[in-house]
Amino acid sequence: MQPDRKFATGRSALLAAALLCLLLAIAAFIPLKPASALTPDTLQTRMLERRATEAAIWGMPLANFDAMRQAYFRDAGANYNDIMYWSRPSDWKNQTTTPNHSTIYVMLFVNLKDGPVVVDIPATADAGLYGALLDSWTIPLINVGSMGQDKGKGARYLLLPPGYQGDVPGGYIPVQSTTYNNYSLLRVITKTTEAADLAAGVDYLKRLKAYPLANAGAPVANRYLDMADKVYDGITPFDGRLFDSIARMVAEEPVQPRDLSIMGQFKALQIGKGLDFKPDAQRQQLLGNAASEAHTYLKEGYAASGEAIWGEQRQWRSLAARNVSYGTKLTFVDPDKGLYLDDRAFAWFAMFGPIVPPGPHVYMKSYTTDQGIRLDGSRTYKLTIPANAPVRDFWAVDVYDANTAGFIREAKVVGLDSYNQQMRTNSDGSVDLYLGPKPPEGLEHNWISTRAGQPFFTLFRIYGPTEGIVNRSWVLNDIQQID
Structure with a gap:
């Protein structure tokens, strides 16, 4: 006598289900491969990869600042306190992040390691002026110009270094910075972009001054450097050089209280106070991969x-x-x-x-x-x-x-x-x-x-x-x- 086909099929299905449940029950008692089973080298590499990617994200403002500062030194031939500008609206040669082609740009970089620096903003007339003084984290400290503290009347702003305890002479607007490196991006807004108005805008910006407070009695004449026809490569490269910038900036600047735990982590990358950042070829490759991953994420x-x-x-x-x-x-x-x-x-x-x-x-x-x-x-x-x-x-x-x-x-x-x-x-x-x-x-x-x-x-x-x-x-x- 042949067995009932439906009964056989149902029994097979029940057996298959039971077997699956048994396998799942057994699997539940089989532990995943523990982290301790990974080799020390693999663990170290994975940790460094994670921290390098996070360092790129954390240090993006510093890297951006340093890329522009290095271009200021290299492409403009500038020194701290020099006034760099574009005498006409920018074309592609202004390689900074999302610049505006419509205005005359003015940039300067200052360093407060030797003491306060004066940034003398002239009163506006026919042209407007918008901008701020910023620290190396790109935090705007104070607005200047038409809608700044001086309301377009002009003023002498005094950038003070971290922890400054000295006196502030009368006649200055004090600006406390938490970093030694600072910069400014100013936008000269002319009535039109016709030649006469642009020329008037350039005449105006050449009254801008920056000099150490120690030399206020007889400041050295500023240099004014026109970048209109030069390539200014001020964009962060997303390769190993990204970490060169971050390490350089960390070495130069005070560690902010908010970043103490982060700096403890980045010690593994040889980035930190008193550390010598000299990655070997293998580490360079790892850092390059991390920079590329961070780039895509950003x-x-x-x-x-x-x-x-x-x-x-x-x-x-x-x-x-x-x-x-x-x-x-x-x-x-x-x-x-x-x-x-x-x-x-x-x-x-x-x-x-x-x-x-x-x-x-x-x-x-x-x-x-x-x-x-x-x-x-x-x-x-x-x-x-x-x-x-x-x-x-x-x-x-x-x-x-x-x-x-x-x-x-x-x-x-x-x-x-x-x-x-x-x-x-x-x-x-x-x-x-x-x-x-x-x-x-x-x-x-x-x-x-x-x-x-x-x-x-x-x-x-x-x-x-x-x-x-x-x-x-x-x-x-x-x-x-x-x-």
Whole structure:
């Protein structure tokens, strides 16, 4: 007599289920391979890889600062207290993170190791001046110029070194720094970008001075170095040199109380006070891999950071979340919650020279089309700026290499702005801008160049924002792919 087929099939299924349960029960009593089974060399390598990646993220502000400082010495031939500037709006040769092509930039680096340094800001007249004095962590210490402490009337600011106990003479605005290295990025806002206005802006900036307080009675004349036609390579390299910068800056600067435990961890990388950072070839490879991993993390982190300006209506985002920018005055330290390490690293991977918020401008970024697709330098896109943009000074659109956050190298046109009288304007007052590797025929003056195969992003800036952007009643269009 043959057994019932359904019964046999059901019994097989029950047996299979029972066997599976037995195997799972046995597996539950078999421990995973313990960490102690890993070799000492493997454990050491894994620990160093983790700490190197975290060091890159922690040290991003210092590395950004040092990259610019080394370019200041190397490319500009400058010394501390020299005044470096761009006599006309920047082109691709200004290799800093997300510079604005529309303004005259002024930069100087000072060192307080030998005592306080005076930064003498001249009163503004026809040109506006926006900027701040910053420490080497890129924390803005005080605003200067038109919306600064001096309200455009000019003042002598006195940068004081860490732990300074000396007297502050009358006639100075004291600025206490917690680092010896400090810098300033100043923006000279001219009425137009015509030659006469630019020349007047340069004349104005050449009244700016920086000198040691000890020499205040007879300061040495400053040097003014024009970078308009020179390549200024001030962007952090994401290889082993990243850690050279971090180690150098840690050696030069006081350790902040917030970083004591972190410095204990980084001792394993030979980064710290009194340590000799000389990695061998094997360690160099490990550090290079960590720098590359951190680079990818920071690129993606900056792309996703910030807040949607118009909610789900548009793709445009602020540069950082308000709680870590306005809320902390860009210190990224919340006394109740700690240090926002990742947000700080995202910011100074892609920016520099901020103003103590709120500043006299609105910035927003976009990495995608209106369909949420990442921007690709091989494609052509259109961005329509609606009429009646809410600005007192100017608006500007700039395009950046997503890998470096700097201008695309060799780009013919890095950005366009409302100063430009050659752009074609639509009958309703709007302006169509085109982003792509080649300009559309007949629209060359409305074109910003990209590079085929290279990812990019764009920033939209408003200097002198008015009510339309404050209350969000004016809405910027998203970027549209047209081929």
